[in-house]
Amino acid sequence: MDITSDTHSQHISRQFNHELEELKTHLMAMGGLVEKQVQDAVSSLLDADSALASRVVDNDRAVNDMQVKIDDECTRVLARRQPAASDLRLVLAVIRAASDLERIGDEASKIARNAIELVDGNNGTRGFVEVRNISEHVRHMMRDALTSFARFDTELAMQVVQEDERVDSEYQSAMRSLMTFMMEDARSISPVLGIMWILRALERVGDHANNLAEYVIYLVKGLDIRHIDPDDLNQELLDDSSTS
Amino acid sequence: MKIPGHTAVGMPGKRRTREGPLAWLAAASVALSLIMLGALLVLLSVKGLSNFWPATVHQLTLKGGETVIGVPLETRELPSRQGLERRYLTANRDDGGGIWRWLANDQITEDTTPEDLVVLERRHWGTFFGRLVALQSGDQRLTGPDAWTVLESRLKEINALRDERRRLTHDEILPLIRSMEDQDGHRSEDRRLADLQRRASELQQRMQGDLVVLENGQGRRQEQALAEILEAWRPNAMAWHEKLGHWVRELWQFLSQGPRDANTAGGVWPAIFGTILMVLLMSILVTPFGVLAAVYLNEVAHQGRLTRLVRIGVRNLAGVPSIVYGVFGLGVFVYGIGGSIDRWFFESTLPSPTFGTGGLLWASLTLALLTLPVVIVATEEGLSRIPLHQREGALALGATRFETLTRVVLPMATPAMLTGLILAVARAAGEVAPLMLVGVAKLAPQVPLDGEFPFLHLERKFMHLGYHIYDAAFHSSDVQAAMPLVYATALLLVTVILVLNLTAIFMRHYLRKRHGAPVRR
């Protein structure tokens, strides 16, 4: 059966409701922080603001702390409540999502560190267009993934999964054009490599956002769609197999 | 944490004071019951057991010069003037009627306890207080201390002879006569009977012949056949351990011998035996009936309105006065069934009834009927207390309902059945009223169990301790003289009931341990 966003607040034990609600709230808070980290990291590059970039690097510790906190809470719920079915899936999804968010946080600080180098090197704005495009796209995916988690919205989650394919192809074409730059101008190799690292990090962020979306589908439908070609998945198929 | 409106545990609050009076009342009730029970036992023991103690005999000289020999009893205020008077047991019924005398204290000028005073227990005329003057054995005439020594040894001999003669009469002559009545006389048996009778009269001869010369308080002499005397002792000359020995002997005789002198003296052995036998027979009759009835009501019958009605009926039967059961037993068992048995099987002896009159069987049956409700109710209680899961456990192992009943339910209910039986025994042993109608006898020296076929004589009348008390207390010629006996018999009856109950309680305890039943009662 499918669950909805208020499923976890219907237990006879109100304390349990509260604990699960806290898990979700903390995950969303962590998601918000991570989203801002990614945005700040990209902005620091585009606006050549190395101070902002250093703040992003510093803030990564806060992200890590939040993951530890969420993991602790999940362990407590598992030990004390022995959750079953949708409750169990929620706890598992939150653990996994927290782990993916922490990785996104790592990617953001990686972007920020590269940005500091690029800004300090004062190497012009080559590749910034690609960064802006892909980052827009990836941040959109992240926002959607978090929203689908908050609303238990599998349709939105499916969109994220499908979006990831497009990010991947954009990334491939951006890499090709940057390679061309490097071949044309040997002096640009170092800054373009920096941009390429940033793009790669952004692509990773997209993959993690994709994972988040997959957890939403697992959480809501009890269906593990990892490692299945997203082309073969659509809403009807999910609905079909959930009642079979 | 303090919850408003609640008193914390352990605080002296309203609860404890409210509980107080009830606890005190309950404790007081228990104490009162115990005191009453204790008083009853003490009264019975003191009055009953002291009867056998060889009391000191006093010789009193009165103002007029008259000498009285007696045992002092209670004192009271003189009715007409100042002073006290005391009752003395003077015995010697043959000496002028009474055996008591009230003497004012100021009348007595001298009170001594001479050692040569003797007390004689006689077959007739009760006890004798006085002095032994002489013993005439054949041509010999002994006086002084010799007379006493010879008297004691002669009494032993005579008692032995008397026992032998009783044995001969009871165990040989009477059965022979009865068997001769049954099958018309045989010559050989006639000869044997004559032989036995000769032996008996020979014993009788040997007992007789001796005479004692006695002197009472007033100094009047009288002669008495030694065979008339059962026992002689000189209480004033006895040391305390001799008195104790005498007391034990007397007690034993009370327990082991038959009554004498119209139930005012002698022992109560036939009554003890009759009571116990009747109760045992009643138990044997009532247990299977009661248990089967309870099993039917609780296990077999459909639990509907009819069953409930029957159950109410059974419980109410317990409240029917026992004399009503006696009437029922007389009408149905004695006249109805007994009469029919006589017509069918004992036609030859009619019109003298065999079963058509009160007897052991009818008395036991009547009491069984009387105690049936108790057994049924107790057994039912026990059966219903066995948890359902015990029965289901047996059924789930493939036992049928009957197997479950016999192998699990009934063994577990045995303690309850025994509880019922204990209550039944307690009630039956104390019941007198119905027995008067269906089989108890004032005097039945023969116990209903002997060596003669068929050993247990269900048709015989029997003696009962309860009835013995009634008889001694109301129907004897001198009620006051019989009072000590009444007390002793009452004590004995209580003891018998106690022993019967304890036996059942120990049985129950043993069974409960064997079956490990958890129920405590």
Next chain:
Amino acid sequence: MSIDGELPKRQLAQARLGNRRGAVMEFSAADTCLDIQGLTLAYGGKTALKDLTLRIPRHRVTAFIGPSGCGKSTLLRALNRLHDLNEDVSRHGQIHLDGHDIHDPRVAVAELRRRVGMVFQAPNPFPMSIYDNVAFGLRLQGGLSKRRIDDVVEWALKSAALWDEVKGRLRASAWSLSGGQQQRLVIARTLAVEPEVLLLDEPASALDPISTLKIEELIRTLKPHLTLVLVTHNMQQAARVSDYTAFLHNGELVEYGPTDTLFTHPRLRRTENYITGRMVG
């Protein structure tokens, strides 16, 4: 993408998803031990079971869960016809044990109950010695030699993992054992008559956690030899020991499936609500 290419791919994806949904009821008719068909049971006008149909697999542990009064114990007691004892019970539908109707008039109820053993909520050893308790069922059958009974008693106590604890005091009263030991004694007593099915009616609800685990371990070791049916209030216990779980509510079978599936993603909201501690509604 052509339509021809799409179809097999979709089916493949569907199959992969299906596998990930967890196991399905994968036993055949031949593996069915108890086959309950449209069973409806009413006591004195009150319907306790409503049109129940389910198959219980051989040599597996099947658990019945559900709130109090849902009919799970009633269903269990129907399987060895213990409800026959109650008056005014009306029944529709059939129960087949190994293909034979247990309500067939030719079936001897006592023999059926021997084949379908039962262990109750509260340990109920008989008030006899440990030995006599185990030998009780054997003696009912009769005709067994003393030595044979000795052997079976020993075997049964060993099977119930109790032998080592009681071998020195077989003559002691069964009520001298602890609660957990008593329950294992009751299981040994049931095993002694070699049943094919063992019904367990909340067998551990009166026991402490360690004794409970011992009973659960015993259930696991008995599985290769017996079909076990377990009624329990304790959902974790059902999750721990059973292979299949049926959820009953108000006398109806709500959901029946492999335990793995039922406790991770049940199909129906009522099941989900019950196992996760919500009002079933």
